[in-house]
Amino acid sequence: MTDSLFRPPAALAMSQEAAAAVLDPESLAALAAVCDLAPLPALDDLTTARAREVLAGVDLLVTGWGCPPLDAEVLAAAPRLRAVVHTAGTVRGHITEACWERGIEVSSAAAANAVPVAEYALAMILLTGKQVLERARALRSTGVRDRLPRIPRTIGNHRRTVGILSASLTGRRVIELLRPHDVGILLHDPYVTDADAAELGVTKVGLRELFARSDTVSVHTPLLPATRGLVSRPLIEAMRPGAVLINTARGAVVDQDALTDAARSGRIRAVLDVTDPEVLPSEHPLWACDNVLITPHLAGSQGNEWRRLAEHAVAETARWASGTGFLHPVRRERLTYSA
Incomplete structure (x- = not known):
């Protein structure tokens, strides 16, 4: 100009x-x-x-x-x-x-900032599908690789089911990034029509169904009065054993006490780039959970x-x-x- x-x-x-x-x-x-x-x-x-x-x-x-x-x-x-x-x-x-x-x-630069958040979510979806963090930790402690017969068939990303909570700018970008991968994508968003879902190439489902059917749930809903605590105890309890909850949105969207209980029991895994509060107190039990990865709100632009x-x-x-x-x-x- x-x-x-x-x-x-x-x-x-x-x-x-x-x-x-x-x-x-x-x-x-x-x-x-x-x-x-x-x-x-x-x-x-x-x-x-x-x-x-x-x-x-x-x-x-x-x-x-x-x-x-x-x-x-x-x-x-x-x-x-x-x-x-x-x-x-x-x-x-x-x-x-x-x-x-x-x-x-x-x-707003929300669309620009959604790009790295979606990249982080994609990386964590794929890494947790292969149980990379847990298996790397086991290798470090034992010095022994997994033998083929001992690798569970639940490990891997082939035809894994990924649930996206909210077709926000970031949620839509995650859906786009997942397309080349051999996964099924479920979506819950009350503002998305059946026609919109078809255009996105996803299956639109109810909120509880999203949590019950998904191997991984990636949370992308904004924090609003209506979404505070949206990921409730009943939804977390509906998740499959070994399923993963990834939150790159806001910590308060998730019932953190319920998540803590589920993680401490070993029933589900979690990747949390956001918590409530940020940063969690040093004595918070989530820090001691080997099945939980907490990162310092770094998914956005850095x-x-x-x-x-x-x-x-x-x-x-x-x-x-x-x-x-x-x-x-x-x-x-x-x-x-x-x-």
Whole structure:
């Protein structure tokens, strides 16, 4: 984009850590080429004199992790603000009712951030299907490989049944990544029609059936009032012996006490990239379960994957400046059932 085209006055609003991680010098230069970017540092406190001075002149905010809420008071200080480009997933933490009431256009990088989460889920589905972690641990402790007659026929990914809880952006990406593999895919999502399921190439089932029939259940539902504790004790108890629960969504979607009981009994296995709370206390019994892998909320964008988020911000800013409109808009009416 050349300087002859409209370059909207813009500013970064996020924590200093987020700005440094997501927007390296090359990304900042690319962003500055499509908007008139206010000088750094990013705004991490929107009540300061500097913040109010910057806000008074911006048409667009590029936000990220740690952005303060854009409430009525902030918007009063930003009379020209018409658009927000978010460099992460959910916008619930900073986009307020005041933003929607003003008609501010919002874009989110949720689709970009879904890519590494889905890759993590796929990797864990396949690794747990082969019981890689348990068998590696056994090899380390015994120094003996499994003999062929002793390998159970339950091990492996041939015609394994994978249940996807929610056809969110990440859930749909996981379904796409699973297509080349010889697995059956079940889906539960109350907002997906039979026609949608057929197009996705999955079998739509009820919630309990998903847990009862799946060898692996991968949780991708957003945390909403209606989904808190959705993965309940009865659902966990319905899972097959040896089945795997993978959670890359939010810890509070799962009844953690029920999961702990099932894992400690050895009845099911789990891969948890999220817990409630994060991080679990050191004395929590899940840490002692060899059949549970807990990772530090790393499935989302990390390291070089941050460049994808930055590229999203540049592309969306350029589209908005050209009058084309956002490719990945956030709709107010969809927030009742999306992240």
